[in-house]
Amino acid sequence: MAARLLDGTLVAAAIRDECRPRIAAFAAAAGRPPGLGIVLAGHDPASEIYVRNKVKKAAEVGLYAELIRIGADRPVQDVLEVVARLNSRADIDGVLVQSPLPAGMGEDAEMRVIDAIDPAKDVDGFTTVNVGRLVQNRGGLSACTPTGVIEILERAGVPIKGAHAVVIGRSDIVGKPMALMLLHRHATVTICHSKTVDLPGVARTADILVAAIGRPGFVTPDFVRPGAVVVDVGTTQVTDAALVEQLFDAQSPRRAAFARNGSLVVGDVHPSVAQVAGAMTPVPGGVGPLTIALLLANTIRAAETRLAR
Amino acid sequence: MAARLLDGTLVAAAIRDECRPRIAAFAAAAGRPPGLGIVLAGHDPASEIYVRNKVKKAAEVGLYAELIRIGADRPVQDVLEVVARLNSRADIDGVLVQSPLPAGMGEDAEMRVIDAIDPAKDVDGFTTVNVGRLVQNRGGLSACTPTGVIEILERAGVPIKGAHAVVIGRSDIVGKPMALMLLHRHATVTICHSKTVDLPGVARTADILVAAIGRPGFVTPDFVRPGAVVVDVGTTQVTDAALVEQLFDAQSPRRAAFARNGSLVVGDVHPSVAQVAGAMTPVPGGVGPLTIALLLANTIRAAETRLAR
Numbered sequence: 001m002a003a004r005l006l007d008g009t010l011v012a013a014a015i016r017d018e019c020r021p022r023i024a025a026f027a028a029a030a031g032r033p034p035g036l037g038i039v040l041a042g043h044d045p046a047s048e049i050y051v052r053n054k055v056k057k058a059a060e061v062g063l064y065a066e067l068i069r070i071g072a073d074r075p076v077q078d079v080l081e082v083v084a085r086l087n088s089r090a091d092i093d094g095v096l097v098q099s100p101l102p103a104g105m106g107e108d109a110e111m112r113v114i115d116a117i118d119p120a121k122d123v124d125g126f127t128t129v130n131v132g133r134l135v136q137n138r139g140g141l142s143a144c145t146p147t148g149v150i151e152i153l154e155r156a157g158v159p160i161k162g163a164h165a166v167v168i169g170r171s172d173i174v175g176k177p178m179a180l181m182l183l184h185r186h187a188t189v190t191i192c193h194s195k196t197v198d199l200p201g202v203a204r205t206a207d208i209l210v211a212a213i214g215r216p217g218f219v220t221p222d223f224v225r226p227g228a229v230v231v232d233v234g235t236t237q238v239t240d241a242a243l244v245e246q247l248f249d250a251q252s253p254r255r256a257a258f259a260r261n262g263s264l265v266v267g268d269v270h271p272s273v274a275q276v277a278g279a280m281t282p283v284p285g286g287v288g289p290l291t292i293a294l295l296l297a298n299t300i301r302a303a304e305t306r307l308a309r
Numbered sequence: 310m311a312a313r314l315l316d317g318t319l320v321a322a323a324i325r326d327e328c329r330p331r332i333a334a335f336a337a338a339a340g341r342p343p344g345l346g347i348v349l350a351g352h353d354p355a356s357e358i359y360v361r362n363k364v365k366k367a368a369e370v371g372l373y374a375e376l377i378r379i380g381a382d383r384p385v386q387d388v389l390e391v392v393a394r395l396n397s398r399a400d401i402d403g404v405l406v407q408s409p410l411p412a413g414m415g416e417d418a419e420m421r422v423i424d425a426i427d428p429a430k431d432v433d434g435f436t437t438v439n440v441g442r443l444v445q446n447r448g449g450l451s452a453c454t455p456t457g458v459i460e461i462l463e464r465a466g467v468p469i470k471g472a473h474a475v476v477i478g479r480s481d482i483v484g485k486p487m488a489l490m491l492l493h494r495h496a497t498v499t500i501c502h503s504k505t506v507d508l509p510g511v512a513r514t515a516d517i518l519v520a521a522i523g524r525p526g527f528v529t530p531d532f533v534r535p536g537a538v539v540v541d542v543g544t545t546q547v548t549d550a551a552l553v554e555q556l557f558d559a560q561s562p563r564r565a566a567f568a569r570n571g572s573l574v575v576g577d578v579h580p581s582v583a584q585v586a587g588a589m590t591p592v593p594g595g596v597g598p599l600t601i602a603l604l605l606a607n608t609i610r611a612a613e614t615r616l617a618r
Binding site: 111127128129130131132133134135136138161162164170172176179180183186187188189190191192193195196197202205 | 420436437438439440441442443444445447470471473479481485488489492495496497498499500501502504505506511514
């Protein structure tokens with residue numbers, strides 16, 4: 001039996017539809033649409049795609065989105081100056097700096113830039129203050145990807161309260177906030193990572209399994225209790241034909257897509273998990289579209305909160 | 310076979326001994342000892358004891374400790390004003406407001422007061438900024454009780470990396486920071502609570518079991534895998550003779566102590582767990598003394614950081 005597919009594209013569209021009347025109401029009250037400033041430093045190909053999608057989706061729902069580009073060879077100070085300008089602009093409600101920053105900006109550049117963002121405009125939910133507010137369960141702007149996972153679970157009617165949720169991965173942007181969000185919704189939560197002993201065994205105790213490690217096809221059927229809900233946060237660009245053949249059987253349309261394009265976006269969950277899981281999110285079309293939809297929702301929320309002040 | 314006893318009194322004494330030369334070095338550089346301001350609103354009997362111990366232990370190691378009392382019938386604004394004054398005083402490095410605040414101050418009084426404390430002086434580690442820094446694993450001032458648990462585990466040579474740690478309780482001051490601290494030391498971490506299904510079964514998967522729920526004797530031998538390390542954070546003042554009889558057998562000196570005093574401080578872990586666990590912290594004499602020792606260490610750290618600025 002194949003797992004029920006949790007369609008992130010549909011949920012993302014529903015969230016965007018909910019955004020429109022809020023944008024209209026905000027624009028009527030404020031005399032302008034909510035504004036999102038996006039900073040892109042360098043020319044990372046994946047970042048170019050992400051940023052293009054963010055600008056496009058923002059415009060589609062009626063947000064004002066402004067893209068500021070910074071050369072790959074510029075110092076981190078240039079990014080900090082742009083962030084400071086966006087922080088002080090009245091028409092900008094959300095500030096986002098696309099990750100990764102160019103390596104030349106230094107090892108601590110990401111953290112320095114996050115620290116520079118006004119928490120009231122931190123639509124990625126990465127600033128220390130918003131992370132602290134998440135732990136304290138006080139609302140505020142929270143990271144888009146784990147918030148998107150909660151949306152897809154809740155809208156699919158997956159019970160979280162009392163469930164055992166296992167999160168594989170402990171990053172600041174997915175794993176840790178994901179664990180906290182599930183905990184606050186009364187799941188029993190386990191966080192696993194590279195040092196976990198018997199990871200498949202621990203994962204098999206999950207009613208809800210969230211994979212967020214960026215290792216294509218890592219979660220195989222032996223990680224999954226029959227009937228469990230599996231959420232795949234991984235998105236890795238794969239160019240290795242042998243890996244694609246190991247992941248997808250000869251009849252799969254994804255093999256054909258790989259043959260056409262020479263690359264494929266692959267999740268952390270092996271496709272064969274569909275034979276064991278009760279429900280799962282696909283890649284692409286699962287968590288990915290939700291991340292951008294939640295970015296739009298966060299921008300509107302930031303705008304509404306600033307207006308209400 | 311009885312569990313090895315993890316003596317918190319000894320570890321607390323060792324931490325205090327490590328404080329002394331740092332205090333001397335700070336005093337030589339700053340021309341004054343590190344200063345701790347403690348605010349006590351009302352006359353809660355347990356708070357009176359805690360605060361008295363904090364002042365006493367601070368003085369013993371050579372800190373300057375100042376106790377500011379506020380009447381139980383005063384509004385929360387009085388507390389906020391005292392906190393603001395302590396924030397701005399050059400000779401005060403740490404600010405602590407004893408919890409709970411009088412009920413008359415309002416439901417949100419605790420959070421308002423925490424929000425008012427300068428994060429640089431937040432020696433309890435409760436402010437949003439310090440909580441966020443903990444999640445981001447960036448150092449800073451962290452909550453005393455879970456930090457004390459880490460100290461007792463590390464100094465006893467209990468391996469954390471790769472261990473499965475189960476934390477029962479998800480409070481902002483113990484459960485959540487405890488889980489994060491264990492995670493950052495590479496444990497696989499599960500957080501349980503009142504909505505957890507089969508709590509004994511989940512607890513039995515633990516190599517390290519931390520109980521922090523405030524329910525006397527709740528953790529019974531069926532919660533404990535033979536040989537596991539059990540840390541008891543609970544401290545409940547018990548006055549119910551039937552409960553004491555259920556917890557301690559007739560020969561126990563704790564029964565005699567109860568007969569003398571009419572009350573007994575009891576942990577979350579049932580004494581019979583000692584027959585199953587490999588090691589455990591007693592109550593009293595376990596985590597309790599460490600909480601105050603870590604408060605002193607945090608005050609010194611805050612003082613050193615302010616001096617280095």
